[in-house]
Amino acid sequence: MAKAKFETPEFRPYPVIPVIKPGVMKDSRSFVSKPGMQESLGYPGELVDNWQEVAINKLGELLTKYRSLRVYLDTCVKCGSCTDKCHYFIGTNDPKNMPVGRQDLLRQVYRRYFTLAGKLFPKLVGAKDLTRDMLDDWYNYFHQCSQCRRCSVYCPYGIDTAEISMAAREILDAVGYGQKYCNEIIEKVYKIGNNLGLPGPAIRNTLEGLEEDIKDETGVDVRLPLDEEGAEVLFVPPSADFFVEPHVDGLIGYGKVFHQSGISWTMSSHASEAGNFGMFIGSYENMRRVSMRIREAALDLKVKRIVFGECGHAWRVAYAFLNTLAGPFDFLDKRYPIPQHICEFTYDLIQKGALKLDKSANDHRRVTYHDSCNVARATRMGHKPGGQFVIPREVIKACCNHFYDMPSDTIYDETYCCGGGGGLLTDELMEVRVKGALPRMEALKQVTDDHQVTHMATICAICKSQFTKVVPYYGFDMDQIISVHQLVGDAIVLNVNEV
Amino acid sequence: MAIDVNGKTVDLDEEGYLTDLKDWNEDVAKVLASQDEIELTESHWEVVKFLRDYYDEYQIAPAVRVLTKAIGKKLGKDKGNSKYLYELFPYGPAKQACRFAGLPKPTGCI
Numbered sequence: 060m061a062k063a064k065f066e067t068p069e070f071r072p073y074p075v076i077p078v079i080k081p082g083v084m085k086d087s088r089s090f091v092s093k094p095g096m097q098e099s100l101g102y103p104g105e106l107v108d109n110w111q112e113v114a115i116n117k118l119g120e121l122l123t124k125y126r127s128l129r130v131y132l133d134t135c136v137k138c139g140s141c142t143d144k145c146h147y148f149i150g151t152n153d154p155k156n157m158p159v160g161r162q163d164l165l166r167q168v169y170r171r172y173f174t175l176a177g178k179l180f181p182k183l184v185g186a187k188d189l190t191r192d193m194l195d196d197w198y199n200y201f202h203q204c205s206q207c208r209r210c211s212v213y214c215p216y217g218i219d220t221a222e223i224s225m226a227a228r229e230i231l232d233a234v235g236y237g238q239k240y241c242n243e244i245i246e247k248v249y250k251i252g253n254n255l256g257l258p259g260p261a262i263r264n265t266l267e268g269l270e271e272d273i274k275d276e277t278g279v280d281v282r283l284p285l286d287e288e289g290a291e292v293l294f295v296p297p298s299a300d301f302f303v304e305p306h307v308d309g310l311i312g313y314g315k316v317f318h319q320s321g322i323s324w325t326m327s328s329h330a331s332e333a334g335n336f337g338m339f340i341g342s343y344e345n346m347r348r349v350s351m352r353i354r355e356a357a358l359d360l361k362v363k364r365i366v367f368g369e370c371g372h373a374w375r376v377a378y379a380f381l382n383t384l385a386g387p388f389d390f391l392d393k394r395y396p397i398p399q400h401i402c403e404f405t406y407d408l409i410q411k412g413a414l415k416l417d418k419s420a421n422d423h424r425r426v427t428y429h430d431s432c433n434v435a436r437a438t439r440m441g442h443k444p445g446g447q448f449v450i451p452r453e454v455i456k457a458c459c460n461h462f463y464d465m466p467s468d469t470i471y472d473e474t475y476c477c478g479g480g481g482g483l484l485t486d487e488l489m490e491v492r493v494k495g496a497l498p499r500m501e502a503l504k505q506v507t508d509d510h511q512v513t514h515m516a517t518i519c520a521i522c523k524s525q526f527t528k529v530v531p532y533y534g535f536d537m538d539q540i541i542s543v544h545q546l547v548g549d550a551i552v553l554n555v556n557e558v
Numbered sequence: 559m560a561i562d563v564n565g566k567t568v569d570l571d572e573e574g575y576l577t578d579l580k581d582w583n584e585d586v587a588k589v590l591a592s593q594d595e596i597e598l599t600e601s602h603w604e605v606v607k608f609l610r611d612y613y614d615e616y617q618i619a620p621a622v623r624v625l626t627k628a629i630g631k632k633l634g635k636d637k638g639n640s641k642y643l644y645e646l647f648p649y650g651p652a653k654q655a656c657r658f659a660g661l662p663k664p665t666g667c668i
Contacts, residue, residue, distance in 0.1 A: 090572050244665050254666030261616040268624050299667040302621040303652060304640055334667060370667075484667060486573065486653070520667035528650075 065490040067532040068150055068497045070504055076143040077152045084153040087491050089202045089483070092237035099246040100345055103235035110234040111189050115172050117233040118165075121226050122173065128226050131218045132169045135159060141210040141220075146475050147203050150494030155200045158210035158220045164196050165227050194236070201227040202238055203491050205481035206339065207432035212472055221481070225341025228482075232340055240485035241336045248349050252331050253298035259286075259328035265301050266326075273311060279553045281318045283310070283326070286360070290325035292317070293357050294401075295333045296368030297520035306523055309369050309542025315551045316405050316544070319414050324366075330356035333373035334520065338380075339482035346376060347384045354385040363391055365398040369542055371431035371480065371519030374400055378438040402518060403440045405547055406450045409457050415552040418460045424514045425461040426546065427506045428452055429499065429526075430474035431519035445471075451518055451543055458550035463510040469502040477517075479525025492525060493532050500533040507535075514541045561589050575656075575663050582610075582660030590658050594649065598658070602646055605629065609659040619656050619664055 094104030107113055122129045141158035143149065148156040155161060163185070170177035170186035177186030187193060206221035231237060247256040257265075266283040273281045284290065294317070300310040317324045330353040337346030357365055365388070367377050377398045382388060388397045396403060408414045428451060440446040448471045456462050469475050478495030506512040517523060517540070527537040559570040563585050569577040574593065576582060587606060591598045598606070608628055612620040620628070622640055630638015643651035652664050 240665075247665060255618070255664060255668070256662075256666075257618050257621075258616060261618045261621075264616065265621045265624055268621075268627055272623065272627070297667055302664070302666070303668045304622055307621070307623055524668050 065493070068494055070497075070501050070533075074143075074498075074501075077149060079154045080152040081154055084147075084151045084156060084203060084491065085196075085199060087203065087488065088199050089485055089488050090239040091198075092239045092242040096239065096242040096246045097232070097235060097237050099249055100232070100237070100242055100340075100342070102232045102237060106235045110194065110236070113234050114189060114194070114230050115168075117230045118169065118226070119173065121229065122169075125222070125226070127219070127222060131162070131223055132166050134216045135162060135166065135218055136216070138215060140213050140215060141218075144210045144213045145204075146207075146209070146478060146498045147205075147491060147495045150478075150497040151203075151491065155196065156203055158214075158218075161200055161204055162218065162220055162223050164193070164200055165223055168193060194231075194234075197227050198231055198236060198238075201231070202483065202488070205432070205476045205479070205483055205495070207476035207480055208436045209432065209473065209475065212436065224481070225338070227341075228339070229341035232342065237340065238482060241339050241482040245336050245340070245345055245349065248332055248336075248352070252329055252352070254332050254334055254336070255298040255302050257298055257301060257331065259331075262301055262326075262328055262331055269307070269311060269314075273314065277553055279318070281311075281314050281553070283314045284324065285326050286328055287323075287325040288360050290323040290360060290362055292322055292324040292364045292366050293330070293353075293360055293362040294324050294326050294366050294368065295330055295353055295373075296326065297333045297370035297373060298331055299520040299524060300368055301331075303524065305527065305538075305541050305545060306369075306520055308545035308548065310544075312542065312544030312546070312548025312551075313368060313401055315548045315553060316401075316408065316414065319551060319553065320404075320408055325360055325362070327356035327360060329359065333367050333370040333377070335373060335376040336482065338372055338376055346380065350376065350381055350384040353381070354388070357388070358390065364395050365391065366401055366404050367398055368401050369518040369520065369544060371433040371521060375433040375437040400440050400450075401544065402451045402454055403446075405454050405544070406441070409454065416458050416547070416550040417552050418458060418550060420550045421459040421546055422461070424459060424541075424546070425463065425510060425512045426455060426459050426514045426516055426541075427463050427465050427503065427510075427512045428455055428470075428543075429465075429477065429515050429517040429522060430470050431517055431522050432474060432476045432480055434518065435474045436472055448472075455516060455543060455546055458546045463506050463512055465502040465506050469498065475499040475502065477519075477522040477525040478529060480519075480521050484521050484525055489528075493529050496525070496529045496533070500530070500535070503530075503535065504533070514539050516541045516543045516546060518543050561586070561593075563589050573663055576660050579660055579662070586660065587658045590660075594654065596647075596658075601633075602658070604633065605643065605646060605651070605655050606659040609655055609661060613659075613661050619652065619659075619661050622651060625651060
């Protein structure tokens with residue numbers, strides 16, 4: 060695990076379209092899944108002999124199942140609008156990391172086997188055979204896409220590269236050529252209950268220790284309940300919140316918010332993971348299996364509401380798909396969003412005056428906010444359009460006197476990915492991760508220079524882990540990354556309930 | 559991947575973690591640390607031993623706060639924080655210390 064050798068990109072004086080360097084990231088490759096992991100997810104253990112036939116059949120199946128996929132593969136006019144919008148292309152210069160270049164890896168094969176012109180005159184229409192080289196390019200470059208969907212914001216046709224990348228990964232899994240990072244994690248959810256592989260007793264031990272810490276620090280008994288039947292709220296955090304920093308301070312913040320709200324809540328050792336890597340691999344079936352654990356826990360614990368913690372893609376799955384995957388949730392209280400995001404929950408309490416917040420507790424911090432891609436471009440919070448941008452910022456501003464946004468073309472729906480989303484948060488992809496973080500780091504540098512920003516807050520476990528790891532490459536300190544609910548937790552005045 | 563420890567071949571996975579956790583002994587830990595150009599001091603061993611004991615009980619490495627608290631209790635409050643752990647294990651207490659301690663790599667969004 061020696062440090063990977065590569066050069067961290069320089070900050071650019073002003074943004075330019077990078078000069079292309081074909082093939083420079085060809086060998087940047089994540090580890091391939093092991094047979095046991097593959098089989099746990101319902102896929103062949105290793106690359107099948109007739110992989111070409113299986114892959115083409117699978118592509119055909121997906122084209123029928125998802126009409127959008129065929130539309131995306133058909134409609135690109137090579138206008139070039141997306142080319143410089145991908146953080147991985149900006150950071151690596153590899154043209155296959157241009158959104159259109161990435162899409163074309165699948166599009167060329169689609170044309171060869173599923174269009175008349177491609178079958179008859181492949182060279183004229185840019186159609187290519189599915190060779191082993193092509194399959195390897197699929198593996199490498201579809202695992203250099205964080206499925207962040209920034210490119211789709213700029214595409215005049217709305218082509219969603221994430222959906223193409225998910226389809227490609229599903230085909231790779233179907234031929235027995237899955238990625239270790241994602242599939243090992245999904246297997247752990249099935250076997251143990253969360254991405255980390257934390258068994259129930261370890262979660263309980265961890266939470267008890269944190270309760271002691273809060274008591275030591277504040278003198279107040281703030282509970283972090285686990286598996287308590289009859290609670291009003293089932294709270295589902297990403298398992299990283301139990302395990303690492305700065306996430307765990309967000310978990311403490313959630314606990315303080317629930318404490319002050321007076322609403323009974325519980326976490327679950329069965330549904331101890333908000334994240335759902337089934338989405339990253341484009342697998343409806345695996346996404347459903349992971350989601351079902353939340354339904355099962357909600358029923359077992361007889362809760363009335365479900366609230367999700369700070370986890371980006373979890374919120375996409377929860378907001379957009381949960382009802383289809385694991386519904387109907389007719390047993391929950393319909394007066395509240397089903398499910399609800401912790402930022403919505405906290406924001407509602409702030410609006411009602413139910414939380415007393417001392418902003419000066421965060422006066423030593425000058426804060427900016429990183430919009431996580433899945434929250435920004437695939438979901439909403441609250442009842443108004445754009446709530447997913449406004450609500451987290453309003454929560455921060457209610458807790459901090461010093462808040463500054465990064466440049467406007469790097470936030471809201473134009474936000475840049477942290478560089479580690481979509482199943483790329485693995486050490487062997489460190490070069491891709493560091494280089495892909497470049498645009499976000501440039502934006503952070505700008506608010507640091509202009510407003511002396513000291514902290515970047517965010518609401519996604521992957522963003523937090525990715526940033527703490529990569530910001531030192533750009534001259535920042537890992538402690539500058541913070542959970543939104545740590546800001547809340549630090550500002551909250553306990554036991555002064557005015558409702 | 560494999561390493562040679564006192565004439566015995568010990569298998570590692572592609573990420574440098576023991577394939578068979580039973581292969582671990584202190585000499586194995588020293589060789590694993592030397593791959594990352596780290597010489598294990600008494601301070602490292604404190605952490606490594608705590609990780610192994612915790613793993614025996616819970617089948618997972620301790621969360622960072624569990625670890626910092628335990629170290630703080632044992633070695634004093636100034637050492638009960640992640641800054642101290644990062645000084646010992648620059649690549650992060652979760653992944654690097656687990657590797658030296660012969661535990662599986664923690665996975666997930668970390």
